[in-house]
Amino acid sequence: EVFVEGLVHISSLGDDYYIYYEHEHLLRGQHKHKTFRIGDVLKVRVTHVDIPKKQIDLAPISRK
Known part of the structure; x- marks a missing residue:
């Protein structure tokens, strides 16, 4: 396992x-309430790596 910090864009949910x-600093699903x-x-x-910009795109698999 590798531990990193990163951004999962809302469009990948x-x-x-x-x-x-x-006020709660959270995202809540309108239908499933996740x-x-x-x-x-x-x-x-x-999902994508941009080496010149030093950015990676992440998408969730599951909660740990």
């Missing part, structure tokens, strides 16, 4: 329509 609740918060530990897969 394709299983529901997510709404951001600013939530995501800053600092949540997720298993992710790398």
Whole structure:
């Protein structure tokens, strides 16, 4: 296992329509009510690497 910090873009959460609740700092699915918060530990897969920009795109596989 490799531990990194990164950004999972909201567009990669394709299983529901997510709404951001600013006061709670969380995303909640409109239909399935799944939530995501800053600092949540997720298993992710790398979907794209841009070496010149030193950026990687991540998508969730599951929660740890």
